[in-house]
Amino acid sequence: MSDNDDSYILEIIGVNKTFGGLKALSNINLKVKEGSTHAIIGPNGAGKSTLLNTCIAKLVPDSGSIIFAGRDLAHGITPHGINQIGVSRVFQTPEIFPKLSLLHNVMIPAFAKRDGFFRFNLFKWLRDEKKLKDEAMSYLDNLGLSDSAEVHAGSLSRGDKRRLELAMCLIQHPKLLLLDEPTAGMARHDTNRTIELLKDIREDGMTRIIIEHDMHVVFSLADRISVLAQGAIIAEDEPEAIKGHPGVREAYLGSAEI
Amino acid sequence: MDAINSSSARKDNLAMIIFVAVVLTAPLWGKLIGAGYPDLLQKFAIFGLFAIGFNLLFGLTGYLSFGHAVFLGVGSYTAAWSFKLLSMNPIPAVIFALLLSGLFAAAIGYVSLKRTGIYFAILTLAFAQMGYNLAYSVLTPITNGETGLRVLRSDPRIIDSAFGVQIEGSPIGSFFGIEMTGYSGFYFCAAMLIVGFYVALRVFRSPFGMKLVAIKSNQTRMEYTGYNPKPYLLTVFIISGMYAGLAGALMVIVDPLAGAERMQWTASGEVVLMTILGGVGTLVGPLLGAAVIKYFENIFSAINETVLQATFDFLPAGLQNFMVAVVHPFVGEGWHLTLGVLFMIVIIFMPGGIMEGIRRLTNWVRRRKE
Ligand SMILES: Nc1ncnc2c1ncn2[C@@H]1O[C@H](COP(=O)(O)OP(=O)(O)OP(=O)(O)O)[C@@H](O)[C@H]1O
Ligand SMILES: [Mg+2]
Numbered sequence: 001m002s003d004n005d006d007s008y009i010l011e012i013i014g015v016n017k018t019f020g021g022l023k024a025l026s027n028i029n030l031k032v033k034e035g036s037t038h039a040i041i042g043p044n045g046a047g048k049s050t051l052l053n054t055c056i057a058k059l060v061p062d063s064g065s066i067i068f069a070g071r072d073l074a075h076g077i078t079p080h081g082i083n084q085i086g087v088s089r090v091f092q093t094p095e096i097f098p099k100l101s102l103l104h105n106v107m108i109p110a111f112a113k114r115d116g117f118f119r120f121n122l123f124k125w126l127r128d129e130k131k132l133k134d135e136a137m138s139y140l141d142n143l144g145l146s147d148s149a150e151v152h153a154g155s156l157s158r159g160d161k162r163r164l165e166l167a168m169c170l171i172q173h174p175k176l177l178l179l180d181e182p183t184a185g186m187a188r189h190d191t192n193r194t195i196e197l198l199k200d201i202r203e204d205g206m207t208r209i210i211i212e213h214d215m216h217v218v219f220s221l222a223d224r225i226s227v228l229a230q231g232a233i234i235a236e237d238e239p240e241a242i243k244g245h246p247g248v249r250e251a252y253l254g255s256a257e258i
Numbered sequence: 259m260d261a262i263n264s265s266s267a268r269k270d271n272l273a274m275i276i277f278v279a280v281v282l283t284a285p286l287w288g289k290l291i292g293a294g295y296p297d298l299l300q301k302f303a304i305f306g307l308f309a310i311g312f313n314l315l316f317g318l319t320g321y322l323s324f325g326h327a328v329f330l331g332v333g334s335y336t337a338a339w340s341f342k343l344l345s346m347n348p349i350p351a352v353i354f355a356l357l358l359s360g361l362f363a364a365a366i367g368y369v370s371l372k373r374t375g376i377y378f379a380i381l382t383l384a385f386a387q388m389g390y391n392l393a394y395s396v397l398t399p400i401t402n403g404e405t406g407l408r409v410l411r412s413d414p415r416i417i418d419s420a421f422g423v424q425i426e427g428s429p430i431g432s433f434f435g436i437e438m439t440g441y442s443g444f445y446f447c448a449a450m451l452i453v454g455f456y457v458a459l460r461v462f463r464s465p466f467g468m469k470l471v472a473i474k475s476n477q478t479r480m481e482y483t484g485y486n487p488k489p490y491l492l493t494v495f496i497i498s499g500m501y502a503g504l505a506g507a508l509m510v511i512v513d514p515l516a517g518a519e520r521m522q523w524t525a526s527g528e529v530v531l532m533t534i535l536g537g538v539g540t541l542v543g544p545l546l547g548a549a550v551i552k553y554f555e556n557i558f559s560a561i562n563e564t565v566l567q568a569t570f571d572f573l574p575a576g577l578q579n580f581m582v583a584v585v586h587p588f589v590g591e592g593w594h595l596t597l598g599v600l601f602m603i604v605i606i607f608m609p610g611g612i613m614e615g616i617r618r619l620t621n622w623v624r625r626r627k628e
Pocket of ligand 1: 019022024042043044045046047048049050051092
C-alpha cells in the first residue's frame with residue numbers, strides 16, 4: 001500500500017486532554033484512510049468517546065490538532081460547521097428528537113444537508129417537501145423503522161433509538177461517520193442487520209470510525225483497529241494482527257475468547 | 259401530539275374557514291355569552307394576537323420570555339406617534355409599530371438568547387422592567403411619563419393635513435373615513451387577528467417551524483446535525499415581538515392613549531398565563547386562553563359589594579354578610595384571586611390547558627358513540 005498523504009481523510013496529531021488530574025488522552029496520533037473503517041477498542045474509561053468528542057468540537061483538546069479536509073477540527077470551528085463539512089456522529093447515549101416523529105427526526109438532518117446551517121423557509125409548506133420525505137422514509141425503511149414513522153421517537157427502545165440515530169446520520173451522506181457503540185442495546189438480530197447495513201454503505205466511500213465493545217461487530221467491519229487503554233494508543237494494526245497481539249489481550253481482552 | 263403534525267391542505271383550509279367565520283360572527287355569539295360588547299371583543303382579538311405570537315416563541319422553542327410586554331409598549335407608543343405626526347389612519351400606525359417592535363425584539367433577543375432557561379427569562383424580564391422604568395422617567399419627552407401619551411387635536415399629522423383631513427372633537431383612529439370605535443374598531447382588530455392566525459399556521463406547518471420544535475426537543479442534537487440554533491431562535495423571537503407590537507398598536511388604534519403600565523411585568527406575566535391556560539404549543543389554545551381570561555376579568559371585575567349584597571339578599575342578614583365577606587375578595591379589584599384559582603384548577607387537572615380538555619372531551623364523546 002502506498003503511504004500517500006492525500007489518502008488520509010483524518011489525521012489526529014499529538015492530541016492531549018486532561019480532566020482535572022485525569023489524563024484522558026495522552027499524545028494520540030491516528031491516521032484514517034479515506035473510505036476505510038477504523039475501529040477503536042479499549043476498556044471502559046479508556047478515552048474512546050473523549051477522542052470522538054474532540055473531533056466534533058464537543059471538547060477542545062489541550063494541545064494537538066485534528067486535520068479533516070484541510071481544516072483543523074480542534075480549533076476555530078463550531079459543531080454545526082464540522083457537520084456541514086461532512087462529519088456526522090452517532091452518540092453513545094442516543095441523541096435524537098424525542099418529541100418529534102421518527103419521520104421528522106430523519107427529515108431534519110436531511111434539511112441541514114440540503115439547506116445549510118440556517119434557512120428561513122417559513123413560507124414553505126412542510127407537506128410540500130415530498131422528495132425529502134420520501135428519502136427519509138427510505139432510510140427508515142432501510143433500518144426497519146418505517147412501520148413506526150409517525151411514532152414519537154421518545155417512545156422507542158434504546159436499540160431502536162440508536163438505529164434511528166444511524167438513519168439520521170446516514171441521510172446526510174457524511175464523508176466521515178463517527179459511530180460510538182452503534183449496536184449497544186440492540187438485539188442480536190438487529191445487530192447483524194446493522195452490520196450488514198454498514199457493510200453495504202461502504203461502497204459510498206464513506207469513511208467510518210467505530211467504537212465498539214462487541215468484537216463480532218469489530219471484526220466484521222474494521223479494516224484497521226486501534227487499541228486505547230488509559231488514554232493512550234497501545235497498539236494499531238490490521239484485525240488479524242490485533243487478535244494475536246499479546247499486549248492487547250492483557251490490557252483489554254484479558255483471557256476472554258475473541 | 260406532535261406540535262408539527264403533517265396536517266393536510268384540506269384540513270388546514272377548513273380550519274381557516276371555520277376560524278374566519280367564528281371571528282367575523284363574534285358580535286352575534288358574543289351576545290349569547292354576555293360578551294357582546296365591542297370593547298370586550300376588541301380585547302379578545304388584541305390579547306389573542308399577543309398570545310398567539312408569544313406562543314410561537316414559547317410553544318415552539320420552549321424559550322419562556324418574561325418580558326414580552328415591552329414590545330406591547332413599543333407598539334403602543336409607536337402607533338400613538340404615528341397618529342400624532344402622520345395620520346389617524348391605522349395602517350401607517352400598524353406598519354411602524356411592526357417595524358419598531360421588530361427592531362427592539364432583535365436587540366433584546368440578541369442579548370437574551372445568549373442564555374437559556376431561567377437566565378433567558380430573567381434577562382427578558384430585566385429588559386422589560388428597564389423599558390418600563392425608562393418610559394416613566396428619562397424618556398418622558400417621548401412617552402409623556404406617568405400621564406401617558408395622548409393624541410391631541412393640535413398635533414401636526416402631516417399626511418392628514420396634506421389631504422385636508424379635519425378633526426372634530428377628540429382624535430380617533432380612522433380607516434379611510436371609518437372610525438375605529440365600536441364594532442368597526444373590532445373588525446379592524448379581527449382582520450389583523452385573521453392575518454396573524456394565518457401566519458402562525460404557516461409557521462406551524464413550515465420546515466422552519468419543525469426546526470424550532472426540534473430545537474426545543476434537543477438543541478445539542480441540532481448543533482451536531484449542522485444547524486446553528488441562534489438565528490432560528492432570534493428570528494422567531496423577532497416575529498413573536500412583532501405580534502406583541504401589533505397588539506400594542508391595536509390598543510392605541512381603538513383607544514388613542516399609550517401608557518407605561520402596559521410594559522409592567524404583570525402584563526408580561528398575563529400573556530404567559532393566557533398561553534398556558536389555553537394550551538402551550540397549540541395553534542388556537544393561546545387565543546382561547548386570552549379570551550377566557552378577558553371574559554372572566556370582565557365578569558368578575560364588574561361585581562362590587564352592592565351587587566354581592568343584592569345577590570345574597572335571599573339569605574338571613576347574618577349569613578348574607580358572611581357570604582359577601584367571603585366572596586368579596588374574589589371579585590372586583592380582587593378578581594386576580596379568582597384567576598389564580600382558575601389557573602391552578604386547570605393546570606392541576608389538565609396540564610395541557612383548555613385544548614387538552616377539549617381533546618379529552620371529544621375522545622370521550624367518540625368512545626361513547628362506539
Ligand atoms: N467531560 C468530562 N469531564 C470529566 N471527565 C470526563 C469527561 N468526559 C470523560 N471523562 C473521563 O475521561 C475518561 C474517559 O472517558 P470516555 O468516556 O472517553 O471513556 P470510554 O473509553 O468512552 O469508555 P466507555 O467504553 O465506558 O464508553 C473517564 O475516566 C471519564 O470519567
Ligand atoms: Mg464511551
